[in-house]
Amino acid sequence: MDKPEIQDDSSEQRIFDAAHEVFVQKGLHGAKMQEIADRAGINKALLHYYYRSKEKLYETVVRAVINRVLPVLRDLLESDKPLLEKIDYFIHFYLQTVSKNPFVPLFLINEMNKNPDHFFETIFPKELPKPDRFFQQVQSAVEAGEIKPITPQHLIVNVISMCIFPILARPMLGVILGMQAHDMRAFLNQREVEIRSFVHAALRPAP
């Protein structure tokens, strides 16, 4: 039951899927309505029949992408699982999701940077993930001597950074580290265990 939506192949759905693909890869201005229509196998006029304008179609896609990504972050911040278990799961899940859709993080980052007001005021859901539970868990773990003292905000940012950034910078990493596509896939697959052990090592209490 991964996808509650009906996976029909109605024109509306086909248009949405095509738009998703094109917008995520090329951005608002890079995407052309003609290409979306071609990829959906229908006519340009039909795009406007279902979604009134390019902007509207774009917004639909952005909203869908956000709603697919946000629950994982919410789980990291709000769920009651033990701290390290949560972090490990988050790393696992984000790396997995992102390796299937490598353009999604870049797409979202662009959107929030180019048009922050529109992004957060009209597209983003009003019920934000609340980080308090997570902060509190870190606090407790520090006091119990289970982990080294650390600011929870920085911890979470560190973990997310190490998961997502390598995907964004993949082309550059390939060139600098001299990796072919094949080595790069292997490298990215190793990252789950590497990030986990790096984070665990950083959190070890001082002797």
Add this chain to the structure above:
Amino acid sequence: MDKPEIQDDSSEQRIFDAAHEVFVQKGLHGAKMQEIADRAGINKALLHYYYRSKEKLYETVVRAVINRVLPVLRDLLESDKPLLEKIDYFIHFYLQTVSKNPFVPLFLINEMNKNPDHFFETIFPKELPKPDRFFQQVQSAVEAGEIKPITPQHLIVNVISMCIFPILARPMLGVILGMQAHDMRAFLNQREVEIRSFVHAALRPAP
């Protein structure tokens, strides 16, 4: 002596500066020649007089940005300073540079992802930073028991990720962590010391 180029206010220079600003913030397709001309305080036709086409002007900007960013990476990888000192300096310098030009990393990441062939085959310098020296230093430090065993490739990726990603995701972090612009600046300023201590902690040899 930060900038060897002459900082004249010739039309050519003004056009370049304006183009830099607009392209870096809006990307190739988002940027309009009219806006660049307006910002440079000259006419659209003059853009074509100095730089034959939009593409050419864009490429000039991309090349300039790369050449400003690359030396720091080269220093991290190739210089002979002790490992931890190099890492600390890299963190310091990148955070400083990037906080002054927050859009530059996103600009480069977009460029390399949307058009990797053009980026690496025709724009990127042929003499790549070579990571061998850095790898070797990590290797030695591990063997000498100075740091915990770690794959050098992952170490470097971890450090760069933690430096750059928070800038990319800043708008989101602000919203999720409930920070205003002021808190966010403070937070980003703390990162230098936080990243450094996180990395040092992760590298502590096991007892």
Add this chain to the structure above:
DNA sequence: GTCTATAAAGGGATAGAC
């Protein structure tokens, strides 16, 4: 609902005067 044809606007590029 889906198409063809076309309007309307936008934006890169050039001609030619000064």
Add this chain to the structure above:
DNA sequence: GTCTATCCCTTTATAGAC
């Protein structure tokens, strides 16, 4: 070197037939 005017292709959007 710099400007005004204009060309013309691209792209979004609509009208109207089926």
